[in-house]
Amino acid sequence: MSEWKFTIKEIAEKPELFMSGHRACAGCVPATVHRLVLKAARGPVIATHATGCIEVSSTIYPYTAWKIPWIHTAFENAAANASGIEAALRVLQRKGKIKNEHVDVIAFAGDGGTYDIGIQALSGAVERGHDFLYVLYDNEAYMNTGIQRSGGTPHGAWTTTSPAGKLIPGKPQFKKPIAEIMVAHEIPYVATASPYYWKDLITKVRKGLEVEGPAFLHIIAPCPRGWRFPSEKGIEISRIIVETCMFPLWEAIDEEYKLSPPSKAIALKPEKKKPVKEYLKIQGRFRHLFTLEHEHVIEELQRIIDKRWKRLLKKCGIA
Amino acid sequence: MTVVEQKVLAMSGDEAVAYAVKQSDVDVVAAYPITPQTIIVEKFSEYVHNGEVDTEFICVESEHSALTACLTAAAVGARAFTATASAGLALMHEILYVTSGCRAPVVMAVANRALSAPINIHCDHSDTMVERDSGWIQIYAENSQEAYDSIIQAFRIAEHPDILLPVMVGLDGFFLSHTLENVRILPDETVKGFLGNRKFPLVRNHEGKLVPFRLAPENPITIGPLDLYDYYFEHKRQQEEAMRRASEIIKQVHGEYANVGGRQYGDGLIETYHLEDAEIATICLGSTAGTVKTVVDELRSKGIKAGLLRIRTFRPLPVKEITVALKNVKAVGVMDRACSFGGFGGPVFHEIRHILYDAPVHPHVVNYIYGLGGRDMSYILINQIYRDLERILETNRVEKKVQFIGLRE
Incomplete structure (x- = not known):
């Protein structure tokens, strides 16, 4: 796969396909993520969206932030939306009923719409091999309904359905390894990305569009409201989550795992790996863990991060 | 117009439906097996695998995805069809409303079957009656011949630019779906001529420009937006208006069909x-x-x-x-x-x-x-x-x- 090369100027000059004027919160990283994703467009695109923050804040009738054809139907079916769009484009082009040009199909969904309610439609769509890119923008809880835990919420995090109680301090379970689950579907392209490393993110979007068949991109998308951090901190947090290896950056082309440069640098110099505490302390959702009583949760979280990092290094051939 | 000569085939209701879909130049079929509808998708799969139709057949992982894929395919401009029954229709419930709300002219056959529990695979109308308020036109066939005729008519009704509503055609599970009957079949070209290609009404996009109502890169539109108390009510009223208009269109399409096929079911209503x-x-x-x-x-x-x-x-x-x-x-x-x-x-x-x-x-x-x-x-x-x-x-x-x-x- 040859990599698309671009300059910051070229990206800046590319037309915005996700427009300003939407009603996302101040400091909303998911909104930035959408803008960046569409900067990688290589031609005509049709997008579809699961129900979620960006869906509701970008399409309040009669306004829309989308400069491209866009459809939302429900919460659990973003991948089924894409299946229908892709199949229709294919057959209508074949029959000469629409212009014969390649149209990229992108399905966007949050963590709720991917890890939980949408995983059936997603698994089915990639098993069938539809040619589309699925973008998971992961803000690690049901933010649209008011910060409830999802399968993507990290261990120990406070949410409104995993409160920091006296008995149970936050979410007892661990984050589901969704991207690895997608690799197990034997699809041609899976990657993780963070908006702090925007160039890496855009490159990965383009790769996902270029492969034939399904591609899955897992993008971490911090939420100031739900994670409890000041609205200017989102991009910084997008960096620290990678530096602590809580969210390593990698890609799997035809199931061959490869670390992306920011995480590769840590793999080569393990002393660069920051303790998870540095990531947790800047967010209110983990505040309750910094007590004598609940400190063990941080240790547990560190243990699972280290275990998963080790597993990833092994998959990348760095033992 | 004179009634065309037709061949007679011994078919079950399900086979008759599949045959009608085959002749209707359907672009996308997305379906999931469920008794007593399964013969429809089995027959249609044979048509696809033998190259008798030019259709994208999506073997989805659930009825929920079946209807979703038909909806978005129709939004791109495809003629789309699905079939289901009972629990499958119940699983589609959410998307039935979304399909009519997005004004996607999907056609669906329902082999009417009882709802669980206790589980029962045989006929009653519980499945479609539950969906009577979902914004779909509902036609119930008396026999397999009518199921065949109604499917062809359904595409014309659903896609009519003044209607743009999905249509479900009910055929009684087993009594019709699995029972052989002599069915008179229109020639392929007659069905083709009767249906024509899909037409797209013009809608005003967010920039105030009149564009065809479909997802197309050259004329981007947003379908399925967030619609709150300031507009939702009017949009629901428009659906009701389209339903009202549909009575006349159903009669008209039924009449035109009778001129070619020679068969009438009352006035169509x-x-x-x-x-x-x-x-x-x-x-x-x-x-x-x-x-x-x-x-x-x-x-x-x-x-x-x-x-x-x-x-x-x-x-x-x-x-x-x-x-x-x-x-x-x-x-x-x-x-x-x-x-x-x-x-x-x-x-x-x-x-x-x-x-x-x-x-x-x-x-x-x-x-x-x-x-x-x-x-x-x-x-x-x-x-x-x-x-x-x-x-x-x-x-x-x-x-x-x-x-x-x-x-x-």
Whole structure:
């Protein structure tokens, strides 16, 4: 796969396909993520969206932030939306009923719409091999309904359905390894990305569009409201989550795992790996863990991060 | 136009539906197997795998995704079809509303089947009756021939630029879906000519430009936005307006089809049988009407003024037509193959009593709930209903307004 090369100027000059004027919160990283994703467009695109923050804040009738054809139907079916769009484009082009040009199909969904309610439609769509890119923008809880835990919420995090109680301090379970689950579907392209490393993110979007068949991109998308951090901190947090290896950056082309440069640098110099505490302390959702009583949760979280990092290094051939 | 010559094929209702879909130049079929619909997707898969159709057939992982994929395919501009039954339709429930709300002209066959629990694979109308308010046009076929004809008509109705509403065609599970019947088949080119290509009405996009109503890169539009208290209500009203317009379009399409195919089902909305001078009459949907007609013939031969009203189009409800058709009837027995637990009778009964509230002369209107879970509606039971109606007529008294018929009590 040859990599698309671009300059910051070229990206800046590319037309915005996700427009300003939407009603996302101040400091909303998911909104930035959408803008960046569409900067990688290589031609005509049709997008579809699961129900979620960006869906509701970008399409309040009669306004829309989308400069491209866009459809939302429900919460659990973003991948089924894409299946229908892709199949229709294919057959209508074949029959000469629409212009014969390649149209990229992108399905966007949050963590709720991917890890939980949408995983059936997603698994089915990639098993069938539809040619589309699925973008998971992961803000690690049901933010649209008011910060409830999802399968993507990290261990120990406070949410409104995993409160920091006296008995149970936050979410007892661990984050589901969704991207690895997608690799197990034997699809041609899976990657993780963070908006702090925007160039890496855009490159990965383009790769996902270029492969034939399904591609899955897992993008971490911090939420100031739900994670409890000041609205200017989102991009910084997008960096620290990678530096602590809580969210390593990698890609799997035809199931061959490869670390992306920011995480590769840590793999080569393990002393660069920051303790998870540095990531947790800047967010209110983990505040309750910094007590004598609940400190063990941080240790547990560190243990699972280290275990998963080790597993990833092994998959990348760095033992 | 003259009626075209047609070949006769022995087919089950499901096969007849699959054949109609094959001839309708459908672009996308997305479906999931469920008894008693499965033969439709099996037959259609054969057409795809033998290269007899140019269709993208998406073997989805659930009915929820089946309807979703049909919806978005239709939004891109495809002619889309799916088929289901019972639990499958129930799983689609959410997307039924989304499909009609997005004004996606999807056509679906439903092999009517009971809802669980207990699980039962046989016929009743619980599955589609539940969805009567979902914004879909509902047509119920009496036999496999009508199922075939109705599917072809459904595409014309759904895609009509003044309508743009999805259509479901019900065929009674097993009674029709699995029973062989002689079905007259239109020539391929006749169906093609009758349907034509999809047309796209112009809509105003967010920039104020008039563009075709479809997802196309050259004219981007946003479908399925967040729509709050300032616009949602108007959009729902537009759906209701489209439903109202649909009555005329259904009649018109049915009439045009009759000119080519030579077959008519009443006016396309309702079918009456010896109803003009009838004193007692039953009302039913679907395959039961066939048996009722035989009973009516016998009663007539004995000089009893019996009649039948079959509702073919349940949504939109042909209010005017039903009112006129029942104007001389003195006792009406409404047959419901579904139960509205805790309500006053079954769903068809609700509508009929409701319609007759404004009639100048109020007939007796009673309800017979029958045939749940595939229980046979026999000639004997139908006779029993007419005897009951005769008794009501003679005594001018109704003992039980709602009865369950043909079961152990």
